Amino acid sequence: MRPQKVIVLGATGTIGRRTLDVLKQLQGSDPTWDCIGMACGSRVDQILEQSQSHWPAAKLASMVDDDRPDFCGPDAALHLVEACATPETIVVSAIVGSAGLRPTLRAIELGASVALANKETLVCAGNLVQEALKTSSGTLWPVDSEHAAIAQCLRGIRSEQIKSIVLTASGGPFQDTPLADLQNVTPDQALNHPVWNMGPRITIDSATMANKALELVEAHHLFGVTDQQLHAIVHPGSLVHGMVHLHDGTTLMQMSAPDMAGPIRWALTAGEHDAAVAPTFDPAELTNLRFSAVDPTRFPFVDLGFEVIRKGGGAGCVLNAADEVCVQAFLDGRLPYLEVYHHVAEAVDRFGHHAPSSLTDILELDIAVREDVANRFS
Template sequence: MKKIAILGSTGSIGVSTLDVVDKHPEMFQVVALTAGTNLELLKTQIEKFSPVLVSVLTAEHAAQLDRMLSGKKPQIMHGVEGLIAAATAPDATMVVAAIVGAAGLVPTAAAISAGKDVALANKETLVTAGHLIMDLVQEKGVNLYPVDSEHCAVFQSLVGHRKEDVSRLILTASGGPFWSWSSEKVAGATINDALNHPNWSMGKKISIDSATMMNKGLEVIEARWLFDIPVDRIAVHIHPQSIIHSMVEYLDGSVMAQLGMPDMKGPIAYALTYPARIPAGVKPLDLTSLSGLTFHRPDPLRFPALDLAYQAARSGESMPAVMNAANEIAVEAFLSGRIGFAAIPVAIEKTMELHEPHALRTFEEVLEADRFGRRTARKVLKFEE
């Protein structure tokens, strides 16, 4: 029986994780859940899975959730303290880190420090603090299993092969809703246009990141740390069918790929049970029904955010954390209707230009770089502090 804590249980990854857990009650027990403000869904999850600890965004949300529950209740906490408590729950043997954005860094680091294995769906943790996290993983002797479909595919394509034989990693990208649009048309995209992902059902923030291809840029940086591969040996190919989830090219020209239907329950289940495999409710792939598998190079005019991520990765040090923070502010501004779609990469680039990269030696220094990025992006966008 594997006992798990899920950070971000009401998001798309959290919901899919609980779906996998529900299919195998003999294998998993949920001991802790965290959510933001979706109390109705969290209430349903609590009633179904009976965690001993839950955490929500604020004290007001905690009080409201307490009023919504009846009978035996879990311990209800809130804020960063609650996230850390869930991430370090004594009974938990694995933590699913599925909080969106830089907010996932502190609880994920706490889980690793507490000796928990982590199924990582929060790419910003490695984007902002990759060297610190990987050093901590090694120090504590824990396992870090990638949940992003691309990194899970690379992970599977590396099994049984020597790292020194790897030529490059090839991360595939759906291209989102705009891969075939002109750059002029992309510039005028609406919120609904950007949220209309053709293949994946995801939360709003990651859907916008997919539309700008910043999501793929973040994944490039994440892959650099997960697999200890220089960023210039990590390529991105647009693959609109989302059937090949990523590939590893070896020195002899061989390419290993992982294929499957676009369904996050597959990589989630693999992370939860590695090296075993279990039925996860993913529809089998029927290759005979496919009309073709195609690949394209990303167009930098349509997707400037991808190049910005590569620039941040090459700069290193504090720049990825600042870039990520600026992206979060810009995406939030777009989703609230305060800026247009084309303004997202512009705000990120201007924020990066105003930052002088410096070494990050502690998680507090990472958080300060994140705060700088947010402050600067707001100034660039002329928002009031």
């Protein structure tokens, strides 16, 4: 029987809350679905309210010191996983940033299935994740809409049949902004995403397309394809989430409404498409399926993503750590929008040759990059 006991890491975030919505829907038709654990960062009141209103049995974890959750402190999410994750559970990894790495990896090691929204885990430690999966009884289900789409396209497809994989990108709020105006972009403008409602870090990353760079690295690890086999394309409607070109000229695409409930439910139910999470499209109304090439001047992050794949080793960890620091500095008004890319690219140049071989090495590299980048504009 597939796992129906769910642990939600990042339960107070955009993906975490949507996961709990989906879980309520699942529980409505099958009461054995339950949330047995929830972890947050600092929004303790919110996680307590979520648990009291619907998930009274859930163990709670929070980063901040508070006597109400069962686990508190910087490693609270990890301790929650160690206490609750088993081969009978599914762990939804929806903490933002590299903070999600250790609890996610531990969940895989403990044999739990993982619904992975935290792409940073694969970007920073893709090789370790693949190693851990070899001996784990659990399965990794991508929740990123593009990767869930590709995984759906790849059902029944052998790796040697794949010519290339295409990730779509909405283009974000600045797809048509004159290039000269980008230097004056404010956090409020960058947070105003035209399609998706997401947490602040991924929203800024969608504006710069650092998110697509991270997703290319994620796809490289998930699907075992090279940089030459990966492409990104702008598709403002966000209806087609991913495509797979096969060697015989066939292209498989996955389409669905831009609502994360779809990939979340697909991951939780181990690939079932068993109930409506969105209305079915009427093909006659699909008159606006536009696609265009990524402009490398406007979105240089995409090429940086390819460079990071080619470098391998610790380059993904460097890309992520530098980007996390720069996005926070931009949101705080300490770094201009266009400087985000420059600082991240320079960090990849300076640190990209590192080849961490263990989790400890990766975490040390993560800290070293953060300190170095933060010192450059403080």
